[in-house]
Amino acid sequence: MAQDGQDGQDGRRAVVGARLLDEAIGYAVSAALRAVAACGVADRLAHGPRTAGELAAATGLDEGSLYRVLRLLATREVFTEDPEGRFALTEAGGMLRGDVPGSLRDAVLMLTDRTFWEPAGRLDHCLRTGGSAFTDVFGRSFFDHFAQDAATAAVFHDGMAAMSSAEDRPIADAYGFPETGPGAVVDIGGGQGGFLAAALRCGKGLTGTLYDRGHVLAGHGLGAHTDLTGRWSTEEGDFFEEVPSGDFLVLKRILHDWSDEECVRVLSNCRRALAPGGRVLVVDAVLVSDGRPHQGKTLDLLMMASLTGRERTREEFRELFAGAGLRLTRVVPTPAVLSVVEAVAA
Template sequence: MHQNDGRQPGNAPGNGDGDPDERYRRSNALLVDEVLGFLFAAALRAAAEVGVADHLAKGPGTPADLAAATGTDARNLYRLLRLLATRGLVAEDESGRFALTEAGQALRSDVPYSARAAILMLSDRTFWLPAGELTRCLTEGGSAFDEIFGMPFFDHFARDARTAAVFHDGMAAMSDAENAILAAGYDFPSTGTVVDIGGGHGGLLLEVLRRNPALSGVLYDRPHVLAGHRLGTAPEVEGRWSLTEGDFFEAVPPGDVHLLKRITHDWDDDQCATVLGHCRRALHPGGRVLILDAVVPRGNAPHQSKALDLLMMVSLTGRERTEEDFAELLAKSGLRLSRIIPTPTVLSVVEAVPA
C-alpha cells in the first residue's frame, strides 16, 4: 500500500502517452490502494495483540519461530509481517527472517514510550465499529456510537471495565511520549497550584511538578481513574500533590493553573463551555486555563488532528478545533484566548485568561 509508483491522478490527460483516459486509470489505482489502508491498521493491531515485536527484540526470527513464540499460525503471521514490512516497521532478509526496524521499536511493550497500548486503544471496537458507520454521521448527524452500543461513549466505559482499562492505558501510552515536552514548552508560574482536570493517571502533572519544584498539584478525575495514578512513584514530588475525586461537569477544584489535556476535543461546545465556565470561576486571581489539544491548521497539508477529528465524530460528541473555534468557545465561557503555543508534538498549548 502507498507504493512509490509515481501515480499522479491530477496529471494532464494521457501524461504524454496519447491516452485521454490515463488520468482516470491512475486515479482509480490510487483510490483502490488507499481504501485498502484499513487492513494495515488491522495488521498493526493484530501484531500488537500477539506481542510479536517483543520476540523480535531478541533478534531476527523466522515466521515459524515467531509463530511458536506467539502461539499463532506461521503462514498467516508471515503474511501479516510482509504487510508491516511495506511500511518499514519490520524488514525481511533474503533468508526469510524478519527483524524489527527502528521505526517499529515502539511496538514493543518493554520500551520507554511504547505505543502498544495506544494502538490497542485506537483500534478498539469502540472506535473501529463506529468508523465503519461513518456515513451515518454524514446523513443523520451525531456519532454512530450510540446506535451500535446502545449508550453514549463514556456511559459505556462506566459499565465495561475492560473497555475502560483499554482506554485509560491507551491514553497514558499516548500521553507519556508528550508529557515532558509539553511541561517544558510552557512557562509555568514559579509558585501556586496546578490542577490537572480529567488528568487520568497523572503523567502530565508529574512532569510539571518535576520541572517546577515550588508548585503544588491537584489531580482531579473520577475515583476509578485516580486508582491508577502514578504520582506516588516519584520521590521528587512527594508532599506536593493531592487527589480530588469529582465530575468536571459539576465543579472543579480551585487553582492558579487549570490543565485540560485532550479533554475539550471529547465534547461539544456547550459541554466544553460548562467545564470551562467552572474553571473560570475556580481560578485564583491572575490564574489561567491551559487547553492542551490539537489545533487544526489551515490548508491541505496532512495533520493528525484531521484524522482525530473523524475519530471524535464517529464515537463521541466532540471535535478537533481551529484557532477560531477555540476563540469562540472561550468567549462563551467567560475566558479570552491569550495565545497559542505550538509544541513539537501534535498538541498545542491554548492559553486562556479571564475575559
C-alpha cells in the first residue's frame, strides 16, 4: 500500500510538473502567432482548407517549418487540422486575416513586437528595481522611443486601432451615451478616432473632439465615417498640459500606461476642463483581487515591463480620482475586457 501511495504521489507530481512546464514554454505560442500574422498565412486560407505544402507554395515559406507552426496553433484552436493534413481557419484564426472587419492581425503584431517582447523577458529586472525594463533594453522610455522611431510607432498605433475596432461600439453602447440632446465628447489620446466615432453614433446630438499629438492625428480615420461629417474636429495637444473642455472626457486605454502621479496630473487637467454636470470616463480593465483569470492581469505585467503604469482595481481608481478632485460614481461593465469607470467633480 505504501508503494501504491508513493506511485500515486509521483504520478500527480508528474502531471503538475508537466502543466508548469507548459506555462514556461507558452511564449512559443505567441511566437507562432506572430509568425503566421507576419507572413499572412490566414489570408491564404480564406477560401477553404489547404495543406502545409499548398500554403508554402502560395506564400514562399518552408513547408516543413510551416507545418510545425500550424500544428501547434491547431492545438490552440487558431486553426483546425484534418486527418489529411489540411488546415482551416477557426473563428479566432479568421481574425488574423488582414482583409476582414475586426481583424486583429495588427494587434497581434503589436503585442508581440520587440517593444513588449524583450522587456517582458526581463521581468526579473522589474522585481529587483521596481521600475520598467524598457529603458534598460532600448536606452530611452517607451513613448520617447516611439517619437524617434516612426516605423515602430506605426506598429503601435495600428495595433491599438485593431484592438479597439471590435470593442469600441460595444463599450459605447454599454455606457449609454445620450441618444437625444446635445453633448460634447472629447476623446483624449484617442489615436485614430475609432471610439469617438462609436460614441457619436450613440446620439445624433453629440459632437466630438479627437485630442492627441500631431503625429498621431495625422493618421486618424474619422474622415472615412461620412455619416458623421460635420460632427467632429481634431485638436493637437499634450494631455499632461491641458485637455479641451467637454461633457464627456474619455480616457480609453490611457491611464494604464502611466504611474499614479502621472494619472492624477492628467485627471486634474480633466477636472479643470469638465463642463458643469460633465463626466470623466476612464475605459480600462478593472481588476478584482482574487484568483479568477482576467486578461488585464497579463496586460498588467506588460505595463510593468515596458511602461510606468499598471492595471487597477475599483478602489485604486477611486483613489486616483480623489487625488484629482473627482468622485467615482459607477463602474459600467461591458462585453469587452474593459469597463467604463465614471467620475464627476467632487
